[in-house]
Amino acid sequence: MLPARAYTQLAAGGGDRETARLLGRAQRSKRLLLLRMVHDAIGEDPAVLGRLPAPAVAWELLTRAQRADAAAFDAVLMHPSTGVWASGLLRRLRGVSAGDVPLWVEAGHLHTLAAAAAIRAGTDFEIKVPVRDGRCVHLPSLGTVSFPGDLPQDGRQEQGPGLAGVRRAGGSVAVITPRLSCVLLPDDVGAEARGWRPTPAVRATAGTREWSVGLDDTDPYGPFIRGREVPRLSPQRLRSWRSLLAGAWEMLSRDQPELAGSLAETMRSLVPLAPAVRGEPYSATSPESYGSAMVGLPRTPTSLAVALVHEFQHVKLGALLDLASLCRRHGEEVLYAPWRTDPRPAAGMLQGVYAHVGITAFWRGRRLTAPEGAASLAHFEFALWREGTLRAIDDLDSGDELTDLGRDFVAQMRAVVAPWCEESVPEREAADARLLAQDHRAMWRLRNTEPPADAVEKLARAWAAGREGPRAGAPELAASAIRAEVLPGEQSHRARLVKSRWRDPDEFAWWSGRPERSGAPAADVALVEGEYAAAALGYPEEVRQRPEASSPWVGLGLALAGLGEERAAAALLARPELVRAVWLHDDSRTGSGAGASPVSLAEWLGAAG
Numbered sequence: 001m002l003p004a005r006a007y008t009q010l011a012a013g014g015g016d017r018e019t020a021r022l023l024g025r026a027q028r029s030k031r032l033l034l035l036r037m038v039h040d041a042i043g044e045d046p047a048v049l050g051r052l053p054a055p056a057v058a059w060e061l062l063t064r065a066q067r068a069d070a071a072a073f074d075a076v077l078m079h080p081s082t083g084v085w086a087s088g089l090l091r092r093l094r095g096v097s098a099g100d101v102p103l104w105v106e107a108g109h110l111h112t113l114a115a116a117a118a119i120r121a122g123t124d125f126e127i128k129v130p131v132r133d134g135r136c137v138h139l140p141s142l143g144t145v146s147f148p149g150d151l152p153q154d155g156r157q158e159q160g161p162g163l164a165g166v167r168r169a170g171g172s173v174a175v176i177t178p179r180l181s182c183v184l185l186p187d188d189v190g191a192e193a194r195g196w197r198p199t200p201a202v203r204a205t206a207g208t209r210e211w212s213v214g215l216d217d218t219d220p221y222g223p224f225i226r227g228r229e230v231p232r233l234s235p236q237r238l239r240s241w242r243s244l245l246a247g248a249w250e251m252l253s254r255d256q257p258e259l260a261g262s263l264a265e266t267m268r269s270l271v272p273l274a275p276a277v278r279g280e281p282y283s284a285t286s287p288e289s290y291g292s293a294m295v296g297l298p299r300t301p302t303s304l305a306v307a308l309v310h311e312f313q314h315v316k317l318g319a320l321l322d323l324a325s326l327c328r329r330h331g332e333e334v335l336y337a338p339w340r341t342d343p344r345p346a347a348g349m350l351q352g353v354y355a356h357v358g359i360t361a362f363w364r365g366r367r368l369t370a371p372e373g374a375a376s377l378a379h380f381e382f383a384l385w386r387e388g389t390l391r392a393i394d395d396l397d398s399g400d401e402l403t404d405l406g407r408d409f410v411a412q413m414r415a416v417v418a419p420w421c422e423e424s425v426p427e428r429e430a431a432d433a434r435l436l437a438q439d440h441r442a443m444w445r446l447r448n449t450e451p452p453a454d455a456v457e458k459l460a461r462a463w464a465a466g467r468e469g470p471r472a473g474a475p476e477l478a479a480s481a482i483r484a485e486v487l488p489g490e491q492s493h494r495a496r497l498v499k500s501r502w503r504d505p506d507e508f509a510w511w512s513g514r515p516e517r518s519g520a521p522a523a524d525v526a527l528v529e530g531e532y533a534a535a536a537l538g539y540p541e542e543v544r545q546r547p548e549a550s551s552p553w554v555g556l557g558l559a560l561a562g563l564g565e566e567r568a569a570a571a572l573l574a575r576p577e578l579v580r581a582v583w584l585h586d587d588s589r590t591g592s593g594a595g596a597s598p599v600s601l602a603e604w605l606g607a608a609g
Contacts, residue, residue, distance in 0.1 A: 001323065002019075002022055002023075002026075002320075002323060002324075003022070005019075006018070006019040006022050007320075007324075008412070010316060010317075010320055011408070011409045011412035011413065012412055012413070012415075012416050013313070013354065013357035013358055013361060013413060013416055014258060014259065014262075014361075015258075015259075015262050015316060016258050016261065016262055017258075017261040017262050017264075017265050019262065020261075020262035020263075020265040020266045020316075021265060023266070023316065023319040023320070024078070024265065024266060024291075024319075026319065026322060026323055027078070027290045027291075027319055027322070028074065028077065028078060030083075030290075030322060031077050031078060031082060031083060031086070032077070034083065034086040034087065034090070035062075035077065035082075035086060037086075037090060038086050038089055038090060038093075038107075038110060039055050039058075039059050039110065041089075041090060041093045041094075042055040042093070042107050042110065043055050043056075045093075048093070048103050048104055048107045049104055049107050049108055050102075050104035050108075051104075051128075051163060052104065052107075052108045052111055052128055052129075052130065052163070053111065053127065053128055055110060057111070057127065058110045058111040058113070058114040058127065059110075059114075061114040061115070061117070061118050061123075061125050061127060062113070062114045062117055064118065064121075064123050064125070065114070065117035065118045065120070065121040065123050066117070066121075068121040068122065068123045069120065069121035069122065069123075072117060072120035072121040072122075073117050073120075073121065075117075075120055075141050076113055076116045076117040076120065076140060076141050077113075077117075078268065078290075078291060079140045079141040079268065079269070079291075080216075080222070080268060080269055080289040080290060080291045080292030081140050081216065081219045081220075081221035081222050081269075081289070081292075082113060082140060082221075083288045083289055083290055084221045084222075084224045084286065084288045084289050085106070085109050085221040087288040088106070088221070088288075089106050089107060089109070092106065093107075101132065101161075101220075102161055104130065104161075105130040105132055105161045108129060108130035109130065109221070111127050111128065111129045111130070112129045112130070112137065112138070112139065112140065113140060114127060115127055115129055115139060115166040116139040116140050116141060116142055118168060119139065119142065119166075119168060119173055119185075119189065120141070120142070122168075122171075123168065124168050124169050124170075125166075125167065125168055126165065126166070126167040126168075126169075127165070127166055127167075128163050128164070128165055128166075129163070129164055129165075129166055130161055130162075130163065130164075131147075131161060131162040131163060131164045131177075131178055132161055132220055133161065134161060134162050134178060135147055136218075137164050137166070137175060138218055138219055138220060139166075140219060140221070141199065141214070142189055142198065142199060143189065143196060143197050143198035143199045143218075144196075144197050144199075144218045145164075145175045145183050145185075145195055145196055146183075146195055146196075146197065147177045147178070147179075147181065147183070147195065162178035163178060164176060164177055164178055171187065172184060172185075172187075173185040173189075175195075183195035183196060184196075197218070199214045199215070199216060199217075199218070199219070199269075200214065200215040200217065200233055200238055200241075201213065201214050201215070202214075202215065202241065202242050202245045202246075204245050204246050204248075204249035204250075205246075205249075206249055206250040206253035206254065206260075207253065209249075209253040209257070209260055209261070209264070210264070211249050211260070211263070211264040211267075212264075213245070213267060213268065213269060213270055214268065214269040214270070215233060215238070215241060215269070215270055215271075215272045216230075216269045216270070216271050216272075216292070217230050217231070217232050217233045217271070217272055218230075218232060219271075222269070222271045222292070223271050223294060224284075224286040224288060224289050224294070225284055225286075225294060228273060228282075228284075228294060229273075229274075230271055230272065230273060231273075231274055233272060237272075237297065240297060241272055241297065243301075244297075244298060244300070244301050244304045245301075245304065246301075247300075247301025247302075247304070247305075248301045248302075248304040248305040248308060250301075251301060251302065251305045251366075252305055252308070252309070254369060255362070255365040255366055255369050256309075256361070256362065256365055259309065259312070259358075259361075262312075262316075263308065263312050266290075266291055266312065266315060266316075267291055267292070267293070267308070267312060267315070268291040268292060269291065269292045270292065270293055270294075270295050271292060271293070271294040271295070272295065272297065273294055273295060273296040273297065274296060274297065275296055275297035275298070275299070276296050276297075276298075280298070280303060280306075280307075281295060281296030281297060281298040281299075281303060281304075281307055282294075282295075282296040283295045283296065283307040283310060283311050284311070285311045285314040285315055285318065286318075287318040287319075287321070287322070290315060290318070290319060291315070293307075293308070293311035293312075293314075293315070295307050295308075295311070302366075302374070302377075305362065306359060306362060309358045309359055309361075309362045310355050310358065310359055311355075312358070313354050313355040313357070313358035313359075314351060314354070314355055316354075317350070317351060317354045317355075324405055325403050325405070325406070326350060326402060326403055326405060326406030326409055327346050327347045327350060327401050327402060327403065327406055328400075328401050328402070328403055329401060330345055330346075330347055331345040331346045331347065331399075331401045332345060333345045333348075333482075333484060334482045335349045335392075335395055335396065335399070336392075336395065336441065336444055337349055337352050337392055338385075338388030338389075338391070338392060338437060338440055338441065339352055339356060339388070340352065341443075341444060341447060341448075341489060342448065342484050342485070343448050343482050343484050345401075346396060346399055346401035346402065347401075349392060349395070349396050350396060350402075350406070350410075352392065353389060353392050353393055353396060353410075353413065354413070356385050356388070356389040356392070357389060357413050357416065357417060359381075359385055360382060360385040360386050360389050360417065360420065361416075363378050363381040363382040363385065364382050364386075364420060364423075366378040366382075367379050367382055376426070376429055376502060377502045377503060379425050379426050379429040379430075380429040380432060380433055380502040381502075382420075382425065383425045383429055383430045383433035383434075384433040384436060384437060386417060386420045386421050386423075387421060387433070387434075387437060388437055389417050390414065390417045390418060390420075390421055393410055393413055393414045393417060394414070396410055397410050397411070397414070429502070432498050432501065432502065435498060435527075435558060436495055436498050436499070438557075438558060438561070438573050439492055439494065439495050439498075439554055439555075439558060440492075440495065441573075442553075442554040442557060442572070442573045442574075442576045443490070443492055443550055443551070443554050445480070445575070445576055445577050446486075446487055446550040446553065446554065446576050446577050446580065447485060447486065447487050447488075447489060447490070447550065448482055448483065448484055448485065448486060449480035449481065449482050449483070449486065449577045450480055450481050450483050450486045450577065450581075451478075451480045451481075451575075451577055451578045451581050452478050452480070452481070454476075455475070455476040455477070455478055455578075456578070456581045456582055456585055457585065458476045459476050459578075459582045459585075459605070460582050460585035460586075463582060463601060463604060469604040469605060469606075469607040469608060470605070470607075470608045471608055472608045472609045473608075474608060477575075477578075477608055480575070480577055480578065486577075487550055490549060490550045490551055491551075492551055492554070493518065493519060493520030493521065493524045493551070494520065494524035494525075494527050494528050494551075494555060494558075496520075497511060497518065497520060497524065497525070497528045498528055501528070512529075521538065521542060521551075521552075521555075522534075522538050523535045523537075523538030523539045523542060523552070523555055523559070524551075524555060526538060526559075527555060527558055527559055527562070530562070532559045532560075532562030532563045533563065535555065535556075535558075535559035535562070536556065536559040536560055536562075536563055536565075536599070539552050539553075539555045539556035539559060539598075540556065540597050540598050540599060542555075543556065543583070543598045544598075547580070547583060547584055548584070550576075550580075553572060553576050553579065553580050553598070554572065554573070554576055556572055556598060556599070556602070557569050557571075557572025557573040557576065557602070558573070560572065560599065560602070561573065565599075565603075566606075567602075567603055567606035567607060567609075568599055568602035568603040568606050569602075569606075570606050570609070571602040571603075571605040571606035572602045572606075575605070578605065579598070579601060579602050579605055582601060582605070583598060583601055
């Protein structure tokens with residue numbers, strides 16, 4: 001169990017280096033258990049190893065490596081891909097999942113782990129290991145042996161899996177390839193040699209603080225999400241990663257030294273993905289890959305710093321959840337998260353909230369240290385995420401899926417975030433943050449909620465007949481049902497423009513000078529420029545032309561809010577799905593309200609408050 005001090009630090013979104021070490025020790029116990037479970041599961045049916053030696057051979061070598069050098073053994077045991085491999089293999093052996101790679105190759109990775117641990121420990125050995133694609137052997141935490149000169153005479157590039165021998169004797173490590181050629185590893189396995197490429201590593205320093213992290217671009221078990229290809233790093237791409245990591249580390253070490261210390265203690269590797277075509281880089285973590293994250297190449301050190309904080313929060317919470325239960329069950333996907341377009345269950349919401357407590361804390365510190373010209377971005381991001389995170393905390397706490405410990409955990413997060421919402425932020429940045437938050441929530445409602453059909457019909461008839469609008473608490477204003485993707489996803493051009501104003505001012509300036517090329521409707525451009533009257537005139541026409549769309553309805557609500565038309569704006573922003581459904585109903589189209597405007601319908605519904 002964690003000491004109370006460590007739990008309190010984590011519940012507040014933080015955690016010092018000692019707390020990180022405690023989580024790491026717990027994860028080490030988990031990895032040892034997984035490794036034993038793999039060994040025993042293979043032992044129940046040794047035939048799954050094919051021509052490879054029995055699991056006891058690999059186990060004996062692992063034991064010798066641990067006795068010779070415990071730190072070397074732990075470097076392989078705690079390498080993030082070891083957890084991904086062990087968990088995935090256990091699922092296959094139990095018949096829970098299938099895979100494209102032959103089972104004997106995946107089971108034989110146990111032998112590859114043993115070879116890597118023995119190399120690190122300086123132990124003499126000889127063992128057979130699988131060659132996944134017939135062309136290379138990846139030694140986890142060390143690097144990759146390639147056999148480019150070992151192809152068949154006909155020049156075919158694709159080969160099936162095979163066997164290779166790995167041997168260490170007298171200080172030299174040799175890998176005997178499937179076609180009986182030999183690759184010798186250099187004495188310094190961190191140096192390149194013919195047929196040998198060490199895992200790229202980055203050593204970032206900032207004052208006395210240092211972080212050493214590998215870039216796992218060839219480990220077959222590094223990427224834990226299918227469909228996310230990991231391109232091998234070119235020299236130019238590697239230089240980009242090193243530069244960005246150096247900048248991000250300097251920023252974190254200066255602005256959040258405690259977080260930087262615990263991050264360096266925990267994060268052993270990154271799986272480097274291709275750069276994002278647009279927007280922020282993709283990033284992800286997995287509880288099976290403790291100490292790692294998949295991250296797309298960002299454009300700036302600041303973007304990378306945010307991604308690292310985001311994913312490190314997930315890593316910490318995932319490790320805590322292995323020790324304590326914070327949610328009673330998975331639950332239904334009914335909660336609104338300001339950072340997602342789909343409804344979330346309580347467990348997923350808890351992860352998102354915890355990540356955004358860290359992100360908000362990052363921007364809070366960054367706005368005090370950012371150089372001139374960059375502080376506005378920090379103010380905007382801080383204003384955006386503090387409000388959204390606090391609201392998400394309250395929504396999460398209002399349900400019944402948290403355990404008593406989970407409720408205490410959430411309460412401690414709230415105690416941290418709530419005072420941040422009282423801090424001063426420049427009005428322009430705060431206004432754009434409010435607009436973006438309102439836009440996201442209303443677009444989410446249109447996409448994921450559906451008003452009761454009988455209520456829509458009753459309201460449509462009343463509206464068409466020219467009767468008085470519903471009063472507060474009327475049955476026809478019953479809450480909408482949450483159903484994921486009632487409407488297809490739709491881009492909000494105005495949200496993209498608002499974000500670019502702060503995140504990429506050069507791009508925003510370019511679009512501002514060429515509004516016709518932005519792809520955004522004229523009403524969206526007017527709204528972003530603060531021309532609310534023009535926007536309020538443009539959106540109704542869009543509604544008439546595309547009444548089934550989502551964006552014009554929400555844009556109209558935002559424009560009316562800017563003009564102070566509170567009743568209509570409230571209806572369009574709080575219940576846009578209801579306004580849209582009533583407008584589209586046949587009775588509304590054929591009755592006396594058919595010639596009225598969307599604004600008058602919103603005003604009519606908004607009278608109920």
